[in-house]
Amino acid sequence: MQPTPRSLRLHIGLFGRRNVGKSSLLNAITRQQVSIVSDVAGTTTDPVEKPMELLPLGPVQFVDTAGVDDEGALGDLRIARTHAVLDRVDLGVIVTEGGGWGAFEERLLGELEARRVPVLAVFNKSDLGAPDSSELARLQLQRVPAVAASSLTGAGIVDVREALLQLAPADFFDSRRLVNDLVPPGEVAVLVVPIDKEAPKGRLILPQVMAIRDLLDGASMALVVQERELRRALERLTRPPALVVTDSQVFLKVAADVPASVPMTSFSILMSRFQGDLVAQVRGTLGIERLRGGDRVLVAESCAHHPVGEDIGRVKIPRWLTQYVGAKLQFDHVQGRDFPGDLSPYRLVVHCGNCVGNRREMMSRIHRCGVAGVPITNYGLTIAYSLGIFERALGPFPGALEALGAAHV
Numbered sequence: 001m002q003p004t005p006r007s008l009r010l011h012i013g014l015f016g017r018r019n020v021g022k023s024s025l026l027n028a029i030t031r032q033q034v035s036i037v038s039d040v041a042g043t044t045t046d047p048v049e050k051p052m053e054l055l056p057l058g059p060v061q062f063v064d065t066a067g068v069d070d071e072g073a074l075g076d077l078r079i080a081r082t083h084a085v086l087d088r089v090d091l092g093v094i095v096t097e098g099g100g101w102g103a104f105e106e107r108l109l110g111e112l113e114a115r116r117v118p119v120l121a122v123f124n125k126s127d128l129g130a131p132d133s134s135e136l137a138r139l140q141l142q143r144v145p146a147v148a149a150s151s152l153t154g155a156g157i158v159d160v161r162e163a164l165l166q167l168a169p170a171d172f173f174d175s176r177r178l179v180n181d182l183v184p185p186g187e188v189a190v191l192v193v194p195i196d197k198e199a200p201k202g203r204l205i206l207p208q209v210m211a212i213r214d215l216l217d218g219a220s221m222a223l224v225v226q227e228r229e230l231r232r233a234l235e236r237l238t239r240p241p242a243l244v245v246t247d248s249q250v251f252l253k254v255a256a257d258v259p260a261s262v263p264m265t266s267f268s269i270l271m272s273r274f275q276g277d278l279v280a281q282v283r284g285t286l287g288i289e290r291l292r293g294g295d296r297v298l299v300a301e302s303c304a305h306h307p308v309g310e311d312i313g314r315v316k317i318p319r320w321l322t323q324y325v326g327a328k329l330q331f332d333h334v335q336g337r338d339f340p341g342d343l344s345p346y347r348l349v350v351h352c353g354n355c356v357g358n359r360r361e362m363m364s365r366i367h368r369c370g371v372a373g374v375p376i377t378n379y380g381l382t383i384a385y386s387l388g389i390f391e392r393a394l395g396p397f398p399g400a401l402e403a404l405g406a407a408h409v
């Protein structure tokens, strides 16, 4: 897998007084012993950096700093190093304890806000005491989100992750590419768009429009055809296309018509990578294997379109899944923002491509499923899996194939 360039990692700095548990919090979030913890104030002397994949955010770099409350007692160098970290973080976490938010924390908050860096207040050591209502009210007034957590017991650590997700700058979520990284400039992608009675009259749907626009942005070419024209379209090209992208509903026919040497995937799998987390949703797809008769499956769509004919979410996905499992399943459907708070009744969540939603919201849903232990997949992944062409449809994405291989071991 390609390492993520340093600049694309979201840098998250941990700041606060000595001994409040900054290093412990980092270890609890990462579930690793990254930073040394002790009851001696001033344990961390130099910034400790930890690059990692933090679900649900993606590639981040944590920077644990030295506590610099008692400045007189500390070397200038240590203070300078902690201050230098303020200049290069995208998100700041100010760690304190219940009743501990004071002038020192306000100063740190001011330093971060002056740099336009979003801030999260974490009241650590919640096992010893909760934050005062007055300090919570003060932070609320300043619009600084606050979370109580215990690095010792793990309480609230999930909320810290969720709060980091909510605070991450929007452009961190928008820097992904939909398709043009898979089609070099000047090369052709064939897009297969069935015009059936479910297709909206007189127009294309958003994922198709987005793919065409993205290919144009990348100076690559899009050849858009219906499935019955695909064979002829491929014959007319003097070289095989760099990629074939199909509507998932005609996956099998397209898989049969496209030579095995040509990479092939679907619009909704592209959307999973662009608007969600392909690797997490590939892992979630394997949850189909554990479905049994009578299990409940949630089918979630980000927009409230009117179901037409053999609607994919209401008719086709339930039909394919039922056939694959070979027993009756119970399906619930939600649209728009109606994603249930309690996911415990479900054995699987099948989500649409989320073309109209934002990625942060999708990542939050994936995260909530992870916390509830409910696998989450998406339309295209489910269809490819239940039709037996999962690996083929993931061919263009080495990271996803790697995760699939690891899950099968």
Ligand SMILES: Nc1nc2c(ncn2[C@@H]2O[C@H](COP(=O)(O)OP(=O)(O)OP(=O)(O)O)[C@@H](O)[C@H]2O)c(=O)[nH]1
Binding pocket: 016, 017, 018, 019, 020, 021, 022, 023, 024, 025, 036, 037, 038, 039, 040, 041, 042, 043, 044, 045, 065, 066, 067, 068, 124, 125, 126, 127, 128, 149, 150, 151, 152, 153
């Ligand atoms: N009870 C309790 N103790 C904690 C918690 N988190 C940290 N501690 C303890 O607090 C002490 C300080 O923890 P550190 O993580 O080293 O604190 P730090 O903020 O990194 O300290 P410096 O590096 O010295 O600035 C250690 O003895 C930890 O075991 C917690 O959530 N609950």
Ligand code: SF4
Binding pocket: 205, 206, 301, 302, 303, 304, 305, 352, 353, 354, 355, 356, 357
């Ligand atoms: S948001 Fe979901 S259901 Fe609505 S058009 Fe996009 S992919 Fe389809």
Ligand SMILES: [Mg+2]
Binding pocket: 022, 023, 024, 035, 036, 037, 043, 044, 064, 065, 066, 067
């Ligand atoms: Mg420390």
